[in-house]
Amino acid sequence: MGCAYSVYALGKKNKKKACFPEVVVFVPSVRIPVQSDLQRPLKGLIPPQLIDRLSCLRNQIVLVAEDTGGSATSELRRALEEYLSLLIGLTNKENGLEDLVEFKWRSLEDRRQESCVANAWFELLSIVHMMAMLTLSEADSLMIPKDKSGSGFRVVSSDCKRDAVDLLLKASGYLEFCLRDVLPRMPLEIKRRLPKDFQEGVLEAISIQALGQGTEIQLGLAVDSQKANLSVKRRLACEQLIYFSQAYQCLSGCDFGHVSGKKHLWFIKWKFLEAKAAAYYYHGLILDKGNEQSSHVAAVCCFLAAEELLAESKKVLLTFCLAAPVTRGPPLWGVMKHLHQKIPEVASRKSQMYGYLLEHEKALQSLPDLPDFQLSLTPDDYGLPEIDAAWNRENWENQSQLLKEHLKDSEDEVEIE
Numbered sequence: 001m002g003c004a005y006s007v008y009a010l011g012k013k014n015k016k017k018a019c020f021p022e023v024v025v026f027v028p029s030v031r032i033p034v035q036s037d038l039q040r041p042l043k044g045l046i047p048p049q050l051i052d053r054l055s056c057l058r059n060q061i062v063l064v065a066e067d068t069g070g071s072a073t074s075e076l077r078r079a080l081e082e083y084l085s086l087l088i089g090l091t092n093k094e095n096g097l098e099d100l101v102e103f104k105w106r107s108l109e110d111r112r113q114e115s116c117v118a119n120a121w122f123e124l125l126s127i128v129h130m131m132a133m134l135t136l137s138e139a140d141s142l143m144i145p146k147d148k149s150g151s152g153f154r155v156v157s158s159d160c161k162r163d164a165v166d167l168l169l170k171a172s173g174y175l176e177f178c179l180r181d182v183l184p185r186m187p188l189e190i191k192r193r194l195p196k197d198f199q200e201g202v203l204e205a206i207s208i209q210a211l212g213q214g215t216e217i218q219l220g221l222a223v224d225s226q227k228a229n230l231s232v233k234r235r236l237a238c239e240q241l242i243y244f245s246q247a248y249q250c251l252s253g254c255d256f257g258h259v260s261g262k263k264h265l266w267f268i269k270w271k272f273l274e275a276k277a278a279a280y281y282y283h284g285l286i287l288d289k290g291n292e293q294s295s296h297v298a299a300v301c302c303f304l305a306a307e308e309l310l311a312e313s314k315k316v317l318l319t320f321c322l323a324a325p326v327t328r329g330p331p332l333w334g335v336m337k338h339l340h341q342k343i344p345e346v347a348s349r350k351s352q353m354y355g356y357l358l359e360h361e362k363a364l365q366s367l368p369d370l371p372d373f374q375l376s377l378t379p380d381d382y383g384l385p386e387i388d389a390a391w392n393r394e395n396w397e398n399q400s401q402l403l404k405e406h407l408k409d410s411e412d413e414v415e416i417e
Contacts, residue, residue, distance in 0.1 A: 022328045025140035025168070025213055026267045028206055029197040029260055030133045031126060032065035033058060034104035034114060041100040050086070050390045057083040070108055073134045080131055081385060087127065088384055089391040090120035091185075105195075109325070119190045125182045125198065128382075132174035136210065139167040143217075144330070156333065158224070161217050168214040173380035175207035196255060202264075205250035209268060211377045212243030212275070218377075219278065220334030234282035235373050241279045242375060244272040266320035273313035274336055279370050280306040281343050287368065288350065296354045298368045303347040305367055310343055 038055045061079050064072050090097045103123040107113035142164040145155055179200060183191065196202070219236040222228035248268045256262050284302030287295050317329050332340055389395070 020326050020328045022144060022330055023140070023267070024143040024330050024333075025136055025164070026209070026264065027133055027136045027140060028202070028264045030070050030108040030137070031105045031115075031130060031195070031197070032070065032108050033062050033126070034106050035059060035062055036102060036104045038101055041102075042097065045097065045100075046089075046095075047390070047396055050089075053390065054083075054086050054090075057086065065108070070134060070137065073138055076134060077131065080127055084124070084127055085385040085388040086390065087120065087124055088387045091124055092387075092391075095391075113195070115193075115195050117190060117193055119186065121182060121186045122190060122194070124384075125178055125186070125194075128174050128178050128182065129198070129203075132171045132178075132206070135167050135171040135174065136206075139164040139171070139210075139213075142167070143333075158221060161221055161334075165214040165217050168210040168217075169377060169380045170382075172207045172210040172214075173382040175203050175210075176379040177382040179203055179207070196261065199254050201250045201254040202261065205247045205254075205264070205268065207379060208243050208247040208250065209271075211375070211379070212240055212247060212271060214377050215240040215243060216271070216275070216335065220338075223335050223338050230282060230286050234279065234286060234371070237275060237278035237282050238370055238373050239375055239377075241272065241275040241370070242373070243377075244268055244275050248272055260325075263320065263323040263325075266316060266323055270313055270316040270320050273309050273316055274339075277306045277309035277313060277343065278335060278339055280309065280367075281339060281346070283368065283370055284346075284350075296350075300347075300350050300354050301367050303343065303350050306339075306343045307347040310340065 036058070038058065039051055042051050042054075057079060061076065061083060064076055064079065068076075070076065089095060090101070098120045099118050101120065101123075102116050102118045103120075103126070104114060104116045105126050106115070142160045143156055183200060183203075186194075215236055219233060219240060222233050222236055248265070251261070251265050251268060254261060256265070280302040284299040284306065287302060288299035290296070290299075321327055321329050
């Protein structure tokens with residue numbers, strides 16, 4: 001179905017009971033390679049040892065991904081990185097091998113969604129995209145506690161949260177690389193044949209979404225820290241809002257021929273509403289520290305807006321969870337667990353406290369603008385590994401010369417006999 005999530009088990013007693021995966025970090029689509037023939041189109045053009053290594057590594061990735069459903073992230077990552085160093089040679093124009101091999105890929109959840117493109121840059125794009133999705137899956141796993149008691153209490157260590165942020169930045173960097181350094185190198189006719197989840201808007205939305213979720217985790221860490229003041233929390237909430245706003249704009253202009261795209265859009269809308277509620281709540285707390293009546297009125301407007309946004313976000317979360325494939329939203333955790341308790345309480349208390357001011361200045365009431373901040377998180381820089389030494393043509397020539405000498409010696413031996 002183009003979606004992959006960490007599964008938070010519902011229990012093993014009743015195996016027939018439906019087990020809907022829980023989502024913390026949304027992984028829109030995981031695509032895995034399908035066995036493709038590299039031997040025939042490359043035979044005679046590059047050394048057979050090099051063809052064998054390319055084929056063996058790719059087949060290894062196919063088998064591990066099929067057998068584990070993409071869960072063997074460490075093993076897959078090592079194989080993908082080693083394969084990349086070999087694959088780069090096929091993308092080199094000087095070698096003239098870009099369009100010789102038909103590379104096949106499919107959606108992990110739907111075998112019908114198979115793509116077959118004769119272009120080495122498509123293969124490279126697919127490999128780096130797979131690395132990004134595996135990294136997002138790792139971040140998701142870190143944010144889902146291993147305790148399956150079903151108590152509803154979510155305990156994720158600060159170290160796990162920080163590691164998850166690092167993984168989100170890494171995944172964002174992979175996707176940024178695809179947008180900056182891979183897609184521009186692909187011919188237009190190849191781009192038109194790419195799967196829907198390889199659209200520029202989709203890739204950019206996932207990259208920005210990862211930054212937004214990283215900021216959300218940072219805000220949760222700030223809420224738990226006594227050193228973080230209101231200004232820091234407001235800045236993080238506003239930055240999170242900007243990220244999800246940008247991601248929504250990127251995704252809303254895409255062609256959703258794949259069903260998972262609609263679910264992805266609902267996820268970003270849910271996170272956008274939560275971020276906006278948090279931003280207005282913290283902005284209201286800062287405004288409420290002012291001495292003028294207008295500051296208190298503006299603060300109450302922020303609290304009431306935050307309460308409405310929070311209620312709307314619950315509805316969107318339900319729509320997201322019910323959209324195919326059906327999933328479960330996580331129990332309240334982090335900053336949103338804190339805000340679901342605080343926002344209704346503060347909105348009610350402050351409305352009662354300053355109700356007379358709201359009535360008196362009804363005509364002047366308007367929702368204050370949120371401050372604009374420079375975004376803090378950026379994607380990690382990613383660059384391709386060094387090209388494998390097997391592509392050194394001097395080695396090819398030496399091997400060819402040795403082969404010729406070997407054949408000549410064999411002929412001489414035959415003549416002597």
